[in-house]
Amino acid sequence: MLSENPLPKNELERLLKLSELDLDYRDFKESFKDLTKLAAKVAGTEISLINLIDSYTQWSVSSFGIDLEQMPREDSVCQYTIAVPDDVQGFEIKNLASDERFKDKFYVKSDPNLTYYFGVPLKISDHINLGALCVLDKEYQEITPEKKEMLELIAGEVVNRIRIHFAISQLQSKISESNQVKNKVAHDIRGPIGGIIGLAEIIQMQGDSNKLGEVLDFIKLIQRSGKSVLELADEILSQDYGKEKKKLPSAQELTLETLKAKLSDMYAPQAISKSIKLEVTYKDENADIPFPKNKLMQILGNLISNALKFTPLGGKVNVTMEMEVLDLEKILRFEVADTGTGISKEKITEILEGRAESTQGTGNETGFGFGLNLVTHLIQSLKGKLHIESKPGEGSKFKITIPIKE
Structure with missing residues (x-):
């Protein structure tokens, strides 16, 4: 018998891997639509879901036969699927209504009145499950070992597409960085070369009226400008932009404006379920300047979920954001x-x-x-700082400062 609210033995490692991928859970609805439909057809069930599970929430990134985007992790069946031993072929519940762990869950007692569940872990690497592909039905189903094996193949394709999505994002980031390097090189070289051309034009325009001393001075200036171009070329060739890229692990960019929209959309349902007012605001100054995603969704998402968890009905959770732009960061x-x-x-x-x-x-x-432990780890990995102001019975403020080098 599996224990209530099980945890994988390597839960923190699992969460770190999920954060490393830096996924936007709303990106996959269309790209996984065919796989969720295929899973339901293979299993002969009315419903199928692809779920990714973080510290607090199960995110249904794609669905077939039901309109579902998220639920608390502790209410999900897939939390058991990600904790099954590697040698077990998925996790199956033939009658949710007769299982003590699930009989009182909202999806069993009321619409859609689910009865059957079978889930396959989404295994990104040995012993690490990001979530689960699951099939569900209102009636009892009998899924043969052959069909379960087919569902495992579909789950493998889900993971492959997640890997491809991540690889493409990384490539886009490298292309963007290459363009930035190209623009920088063009800007830095244009000045010295422009000076060389200008001096040469002066010598040409003055023609025979040039004095030897002036010409020598011009030549010295040309030599200095040429030397500076060579030094710049050496500097460019000696830089390893690939190594610099590792300092910015995220492939995607956000602005304060787009970050507000994402946080509001994703966490409003959790707030509404507890009658809590969730407000996300930002300072207008620099609100449209892009910055690397850098796992900020994972950091802020965990803090918001934690705040909602410990705020009573009718309370408030306020998220404020701002950016200061300095010379070098x-x-x-x-x-x-x-x-x-x-x-x-x-x-x-x-x-x-x-x-x-x-x-x-x-x-x-x-x-x-693990939610707050993950937040602490991620902030430290970004060379950021976390400050907490709180007293029992008086609410809490989590303040984060994260530098981004230019």
Whole structure:
């Protein structure tokens, strides 16, 4: 018998791999549409889903036969699928209504009144499951081993497309970076070469009236300009832009404006379910300047989910964002503030040291104990800083500062 709310043994490693891919969960609806339909046809079920599971939420990135985008991780069946041993062929529940773990779930007690479930892990590498491909039905189904094997093949294709999506994003980033390098080179070389041409034109225009001393001075200037071009060429050739790219792991870009839209769309349903007012705002200055995605969706998403978890019905969660543009870097500042239960000094220390443990939310939500640890790890990996202001019973403010080098 599997325990309630199981966790993969390598849960933090799994979450880090998911964050490394830096996926936008809304990108896959169309690209996976054919696979969800195929899975349902193979299994003979009414419904199929492709689910990715993070610290708090199951994201249905593609669906067939049902309109579903997300649900709390603790309510999902797929949380069991990602925890099955590697030698087990998926996870199957023949009657959800008679299983103590699922009989009271909303999708069993009310529409769509589901009965049958079979899920296959989405295995990105040995022992790491990003989520699950699952098929469901209102009636009992009998899926043969051959069909289960076919579903595993479809799950493998899902993972292949995720890998391709990531590779294309990385390539787009390299192309963008190459264009930036090209523009920089063109700008830096244009000045010295323009100076050389200008001096040569002066000598040509003055013709016979040129004095030897002036000509020698012009030649010295030309030599200096030419030398600076050679030095610049040497500098360009000696730089390894591939290594510099590793400092920016994200292939995609955001602006404060687009980031606000994504966060509002993705986390509003969680807020509405608890009658919490979620407000995401940004300062207009520099709001349209692009910056690398750099796992910001994972960082802010986990903080928002955590704030919603610990804020009672009717409370508020405010997310504020701003960017400061300096000569050699941009500074991103974020704040996630809530009117929730607050945090003790001891708990704040645990969070900042990356050893936070699971606790139960105000709506009896299950905590998995990895969301804030993941946030701490990701912020540190970006050379950022996390500051927490809170007192028990007075809400919390999570303040993040992340530098982005030009």
